[in-house]
Amino acid sequence: MSVANHSDLSTAVESRAIGVRTDHAAPTRLQNRRTTGRGILRRITNQVIFYSVLLGLWALLAKLRIWPPYLFPAPWAVASALWAGLQDHSFLIGIAVTMKRMLIGYSLSVVLGMILGLAVASNKFLEETLGALLVSLQSLPSICWVPLAILWFGLTEKAILFVLLMGCILSVTIAMEDGRKQMPKIYTMAGRNLGASGFRLFWYVMLPASLPYIVSGLKQGWAFGWRSLIQAEMIFLTIGLGQLLMMGRDLNDMSQVIAVMLMIIALGYLVNRLVFRTMERTLQSRWGLAPNA
Amino acid sequence: MIPNTKFVAAEPQFPTPCRKPVQSTSLCGKTVIVPIRQVECSTPKIQLQEVSLSYQTDTGSELLALDRIDLDVHPGEFLCIVGPSGCGKSTLLHLIAGLQKPTSGRIAMDGDSVTAPGTDRILIFQEHGLFPWLTVGQNVEFGMKMKGLSKAEREDRTRHYLRLVHLSQFKDSRPHQLSGGMRQRVALARALATEPDVLLMDEPFAALDAQTRDMLHDELEKIWAETGRTIIFVTHNVREAVRLGDRVVLMSFRPGQVKKEFVVDLPRPRHLEEVEVARTAREILDQLRDEINKSLEAEYAHERS
Ligand SMILES: Nc1ncnc2c1ncn2[C@@H]1O[C@H](COP(=O)(O)OP(=O)(O)O)[C@@H](O)[C@H]1O
Ligand SMILES: [Mg+2]
Numbered sequence: 001m002s003v004a005n006h007s008d009l010s011t012a013v014e015s016r017a018i019g020v021r022t023d024h025a026a027p028t029r030l031q032n033r034r035t036t037g038r039g040i041l042r043r044i045t046n047q048v049i050f051y052s053v054l055l056g057l058w059a060l061l062a063k064l065r066i067w068p069p070y071l072f073p074a075p076w077a078v079a080s081a082l083w084a085g086l087q088d089h090s091f092l093i094g095i096a097v098t099m100k101r102m103l104i105g106y107s108l109s110v111v112l113g114m115i116l117g118l119a120v121a122s123n124k125f126l127e128e129t130l131g132a133l134l135v136s137l138q139s140l141p142s143i144c145w146v147p148l149a150i151l152w153f154g155l156t157e158k159a160i161l162f163v164l165l166m167g168c169i170l171s172v173t174i175a176m177e178d179g180r181k182q183m184p185k186i187y188t189m190a191g192r193n194l195g196a197s198g199f200r201l202f203w204y205v206m207l208p209a210s211l212p213y214i215v216s217g218l219k220q221g222w223a224f225g226w227r228s229l230i231q232a233e234m235i236f237l238t239i240g241l242g243q244l245l246m247m248g249r250d251l252n253d254m255s256q257v258i259a260v261m262l263m264i265i266a267l268g269y270l271v272n273r274l275v276f277r278t279m280e281r282t283l284q285s286r287w288g289l290a291p292n293a
Numbered sequence: 294m295i296p297n298t299k300f301v302a303a304e305p306q307f308p309t310p311c312r313k314p315v316q317s318t319s320l321c322g323k324t325v326i327v328p329i330r331q332v333e334c335s336t337p338k339i340q341l342q343e344v345s346l347s348y349q350t351d352t353g354s355e356l357l358a359l360d361r362i363d364l365d366v367h368p369g370e371f372l373c374i375v376g377p378s379g380c381g382k383s384t385l386l387h388l389i390a391g392l393q394k395p396t397s398g399r400i401a402m403d404g405d406s407v408t409a410p411g412t413d414r415i416l417i418f419q420e421h422g423l424f425p426w427l428t429v430g431q432n433v434e435f436g437m438k439m440k441g442l443s444k445a446e447r448e449d450r451t452r453h454y455l456r457l458v459h460l461s462q463f464k465d466s467r468p469h470q471l472s473g474g475m476r477q478r479v480a481l482a483r484a485l486a487t488e489p490d491v492l493l494m495d496e497p498f499a500a501l502d503a504q505t506r507d508m509l510h511d512e513l514e515k516i517w518a519e520t521g522r523t524i525i526f527v528t529h530n531v532r533e534a535v536r537l538g539d540r541v542v543l544m545s546f547r548p549g550q551v552k553k554e555f556v557v558d559l560p561r562p563r564h565l566e567e568v569e570v571a572r573t574a575r576e577i578l579d580q581l582r583d584e585i586n587k588s589l590e591a592e593y594a595h596e597r598s
């Protein structure tokens with residue numbers, strides 16, 4: 001270890017600093033935009049090709065009549081079932097009822113989940129006890145809450161909401177807790193240093209600092225909640241998308257079954273796209289997070 | 294983005310910091326007593342008495358980061374702290390800022406014990422610590438908002454301090470859109486805007502290009518001269534310490550102790566390239582060398598293991 005190499009710290013620092021470019025942000029951003037623009041076009045083309053082929057195969061198999069149509073309906077049969085369901089409003093009513101449940105249950109889960117998450121994150125005792133319990137509870141499929149829900153609430157709206165809540169709330173809670181624990185320490189230090197403490201430190205620093213975690217928790221909570229709700233509806237057989245699925249089965253109407261499945265997928269996709277992708281995008285552009293972070 | 298203006302310091306009146314007789318090392322290595330400009334001293338602005346701090350390492354052992362530090366910082370003094378990386382400079386500033394508590398010893402500001410962070414002492418972090426969810430302007434406003442200043446005054450000061458660091462046109466940008474040097478300047482503006490008595494700076498200019506740093510040296514010296522703030526400035530760049538400081542404190546590596554103090558009596562305004570500055574820096578570096586070696590050895594030992 002020679003001393004000479006490090007004999008003049010100051011010049012070493014200077015020479016290192018000279019090469020630093022002062023504004024590298026702008027070109028990188030432009031570049032990103034250009035590549036994603038081209039990327040989107042390519043992706044759309046690929047997807048159109050993929051779905052055309054898929055649809056073609058499906059039509060071909062249906063045409064060949066390997067299986068009887070009541071077990072393997074053709075794409076046009078599904079399309080007409082979809083159209084009929086929309087025409088007589090039964091699908092629209094199903095969507096409306098399911099979405100209303102989802103909104104109520106999800107809002108409730110978010111509020112309760114956040115409160116729970118904050119409580120767990122702010123208290124060492126709760127973190128070590130309740131926090132650990134919540135993580136293990138998350139491995140329980142929410143459908144397992146159905147028997148309990150029926151015993152407690154009977155075959156009621158409340159029971160469905162309870163199952164939905166159990167499917168959704170833990171994601172929010174755990175994300176909230178993660179956010180509090182994993183956000184960079186420097187933010188709270190800087191906040192305290194600038195005179196924030198107590199509630200204001202929480203509100204102006206800790207909450208926004210954990211926003212990326214919260215958004216991912218909200219997204220995951222929605223996905224889990226959505227699945228739980230459809231499952232619950234299939235069992236409880238009250239009006240809704242889940243019940244429409246079961247009705248298709250009871251009537252031996254495979255076209256309706258597939259039509260409803262397509263609606264469930266489409267709704268899930270739409271919400272994810274319109275709500276959560278938008279949230280993530282906003283966050284990314286404001287915070288400068290990497291697009292895949 | 295840095296305007297081509299020259300910064301002609303309008304002959305600022307540099308304060309004569311109030312000092313106790315300080316033992317210092319002269320240029321030829323002999324210990325001499327530096328002449329004192331002003332003998333009568335009020336209470337120190339910041340006083341550290343036997344301050345120690347140990348960290349709990351991952352392996353469970355204790356790491357003594359700071360060992361019985363005694364330090365008086367006088368009102369209006371520009372104190373620079375140099376030392377090899379890992380010697381506890383950041384830790385020392387965090388303690389003074391009240392973000393950490395010492396394991397033992399006492400830290401006082403104006404004679405009162407420091408127990409919590411306060412807006413009378415603002416720290417500029419080594420890694421700037423700007424909030425990514427706020428714009429540049431909102432970042433600068435943050436401390437003033439916490440202090441409860443009116444909206445109008447906040448906007449006024451934000452404008453003023455952003456202009457001071459030459460970032461006016463970036464008021465509505467997001468921190469991630471700025472370069473490292475620009476972010477550090479925002480952090481400087483954010484700290485200055487709360488107008489603290491004591492400014493604690495943790496290697497604030499280490500990542501800056503030479504021109505920007507020179508400009509900020511001039512700016513900082515001017516602000517210090519005009520406002521009479523007390524500044525504790527940590528750096529590992531000895532030349533920078535001599536350029537800026539009334540006094541340079543040299544810290545030793547593990548345990549972190551005050552190894553030596555140097556009074557820099559060169560006339561202001563100084564320049565980084567001045568022969569006198571370089572010569573004094575050289576002198577301090579000779580003393581620092583052992584500590585750098587110790588720190589490097591520790592680093593390499595760690596890599597080898
Ligand atoms: N949170 C921590 N836990 C354990 N050790 C730490 C922690 N922070 C700093 N240290 C150790 O304390 C010493 C001093 O650190 P620091 O104050 O950051 O030094 P400097 O700023 O002079 O580079 C270093 O050896 C570092 O490894
Ligand atoms: Mg440091």
